[in-house]
Amino acid sequence: MPLEPLKIKTMLLTAAREIADHVDILTDLDCALGDGDHGTTMKKLTQVMFDQIEPWNETTNLKDGLESLTDALEDVSGGSAGPLFAAFVYGMAEAAESDAPTTDDFIRQILLGAYDEFFTTSKAVIGDKTMMDAIAPATEVIRNSTTDMKTTLEEAARAARSGSDNTAGMLAKYGRARYIGDRCLGHKDPGSVTFAYFYEGLATGYFV
Amino acid sequence: MTMKKFINNPDNITAELLEGLALANPSILEVTDHNLIINKGLATADRVTIVTIGGAGHEPALEGFVGEGMIDISVVGDIFAAPGYKAVVEALKLADKGKGVLLVVLNHAGDMLAGDRTMKEVEKLGLNVIKVVTQEDIANAPRSDAANRRGLVGCVPLYKICGAAAAQGKSLTEVAALAQDFADNMATIAVACKTATHPQNGASFADLGEDEMEVGMGQHGEGGGGRQKMASADETAVIMADALLNDLDLKAGEEVMVIVNGTGATTIMEMLLVFRRVHKYLSEKGIKIVASWVEEVLTVQEQAGFQLFFARMDPEKLAFWEAPAKTPYLSR
Numbered sequence A: 001m002p003l004e005p006l007k008i009k010t011m012l013l014t015a016a017r018e019i020a021d022h023v024d025i026l027t028d029l030d031c032a033l034g035d036g037d038h039g040t041t042m043k044k045l046t047q048v049m050f051d052q053i054e055p056w057n058e059t060t061n062l063k064d065g066l067e068s069l070t071d072a073l074e075d076v077s078g079g080s081a082g083p084l085f086a087a088f089v090y091g092m093a094e095a096a097e098s099d100a101p102t103t104d105d106f107i108r109q110i111l112l113g114a115y116d117e118f119f120t121t122s123k124a125v126i127g128d129k130t131m132m133d134a135i136a137p138a139t140e141v142i143r144n145s146t147t148d149m150k151t152t153l154e155e156a157a158r159a160a161r162s163g164s165d166n167t168a169g170m171l172a173k174y175g176r177a178r179y180i181g182d183r184c185l186g187h188k189d190p191g192s193v194t195f196a197y198f199y200e201g202l203a204t205g206y207f208v
Numbered sequence B: 001m002t003m004k005k006f007i008n009n010p011d012n013i014t015a016e017l018l019e020g021l022a023l024a025n026p027s028i029l030e031v032t033d034h035n036l037i038i039n040k041g042l043a044t045a046d047r048v049t050i051v052t053i054g055g056a057g058h059e060p061a062l063e064g065f066v067g068e069g070m071i072d073i074s075v076v077g078d079i080f081a082a083p084g085y086k087a088v089v090e091a092l093k094l095a096d097k098g099k100g101v102l103l104v105v106l107n108h109a110g111d112m113l114a115g116d117r118t119m120k121e122v123e124k125l126g127l128n129v130i131k132v133v134t135q136e137d138i139a140n141a142p143r144s145d146a147a148n149r150r151g152l153v154g155c156v157p158l159y160k161i162c163g164a165a166a167a168q169g170k171s172l173t174e175v176a177a178l179a180q181d182f183a184d185n186m187a188t189i190a191v192a193c194k195t196a197t198h199p200q201n202g203a204s205f206a207d208l209g210e211d212e213m214e215v216g217m218g219q220h221g222e223g224g225g226g227r228q229k230m231a232s233a234d235e236t237a238v239i240m241a242d243a244l245l246n247d248l249d250l251k252a253g254e255e256v257m258v259i260v261n262g263t264g265a266t267t268i269m270e271m272l273l274v275f276r277r278v279h280k281y282l283s284e285k286g287i288k289i290v291a292s293w294v295e296e297v298l299t300v301q302e303q304a305g306f307q308l309f310f311a312r313m314d315p316e317k318l319a320f321w322e323a324p325a326k327t328p329y330l331s332r
Helices: A007-020 A023-033 A038-053 A062-074 A081-095 A104-122 A132-144 A149-169 A176-184 A190-207 B010-024 B040-044 B085-095 B109-125 B143-148 B155-167 B172-184 B233-248 B268-284 B315-322
Strands: B029-032 B036-039 B049-056 B073-079 B101-106 B129-134 B186-194 B212-215 B226-229 B255-262 B288-295 B304-312
Touching: A007 A023, A007 A038, A007 A104, A007 A190, A023 A038, A023 A176, A023 A190, A038 A062, A038 A081, A038 A190, A038 B073, A062 A081, A081 A104, A081 A190, A081 B109, A104 A132, A104 A149, A132 A149, A132 A190, A149 A190, B010 B029, B010 B036, B010 B049, B010 B073, B036 B040, B036 B085, B049 B085, B049 B109, B049 B155, B073 B085, B085 B101, B085 B109, B101 B109, B101 B155, B101 B172, B109 B129, B129 B155, B129 B172, B155 B172, B155 B255, B155 B315, B172 B186, B172 B315, B186 B233, B212 B233, B233 B268, B233 B304, B255 B268, B268 B288, B268 B304, B288 B315
Parallel strands: B049 B073, B049 B101, B101 B129, B255 B288
Antiparallel strands: B029 B036, B036 B073, B186 B212, B186 B304, B212 B226, B255 B304
16 A cells, blocks of 8 residues: 655654653663663764654655665764664665655565664674664564554564563673673663664654 | 763764864874874875774873874764764775775774774775774683673773884784784773763763772773772782783783773872782782883773783884874873
8 A cells, every 4th residue: 555655754753753752761771781872872863863854755765865864874973873773774775665655565675674784784683682672573573464554563663662671681792781791680771772762653653 | 960070062072072182282183074083194104004993082092192103093983982984984095005004993882883894895995904903801701702802991002012013114914913913912901999970961870889899890881890899909909910910821921011091080199009019919920010001091081990901012012112102192
């Protein structure tokens, strides 16, 4: 089913807004585990998303738009979250067919592509206490869903949130949290929380 | 979250500190777009050049060691954050004077991602670059698991030794081999007794108790090792020296460099007490300190504590360490 062409724009902007509205929570989480900069980094990255995506209109080729967005995200000095987030968006750009109509299939395609590129760059798997703990379960829902896109995105968002909640019980394998051993237990991985907000924003943005 | 720091708009800290560094050292270095700090001598350099990357907030490192005889370009990220890879590629292009570039990356997640991404572009562009990773923190992983060891203060003497080798006309292969050899023979352990505040958001990193210290504290205040009761300078020096001696397997008769690197809120007084004990302790074991440095080199804001660094030395490395350099925070 073709959607209005700017559905993707609304979804991505809502996702970015959802993250940007919670940077203080992300900062607090990162202070418990890392060096306290995840909120600051996501504030910078989401600002790039707003700046890049706001000008999209009916004539924007989404593949080009996503590529430019990747380019701008890669310019941000964003620790490890920067390149990882950029890899996610690059995966969307790679998977997008040029000048394709924005259909539910298009949304599915780019979100699956985002996972692939994120995995290639991060090499993380479920259980490593990273962004992947939110991204992988959400991707599985999107990959296997046989229902409508609205329900799919809502289920994906719930899977991301629950995957992120699970990170509290995990020992970290990547990033700075791995250096504090079992003291990271009881704290959620801030990157996974970011992606829980991201998928929740996508679902909300689809519905708007 | 309140914080008592002399800053302006937190978003502008990095740009403002780099501008300050350039204004304070106009004959040594300049700052350009993408937060590159460039050795003014690079313009006429006809030798291997040295580029490094890393977040700000650790002053004087890394960018305070840009200048003749050390770093040619420091690609500075935002506070505690790695720079984007495109700035690194730009720096490598600028730095390549036809003899190749040594790229030094400290083992931290963001820096490593930027380094890997950079090297992909280097291959595409056909630049002559060799990347060396410093990963000498012994706190979290054994020597055999270097990928899990962080890069701490050891990068700074490495810049000095490689910078001198490059200045003396060594080839890129030789400089890189020297860098790797030095990196393979160095070790650092850190201790903290009060944690730092992130200068952009006022957040404290950890919650060390009043009577506690943590051995194995990382570069950014992130925790890492064992929490224990606060100990005296002498006791702490021995705990840390033992760990380094063991890791490096140093034997009587060997020669070492020792650095006591203050992380921001530990006084030179305390650091000298620590160095004194380390010196006596190594002497008792027949190990000779041929190079020493007690200074704030690579800091973590107002974190109280220090990093103790040992490196196995030989006459060639010692000569490079003692060779001339002209940077804002190390000159001879």
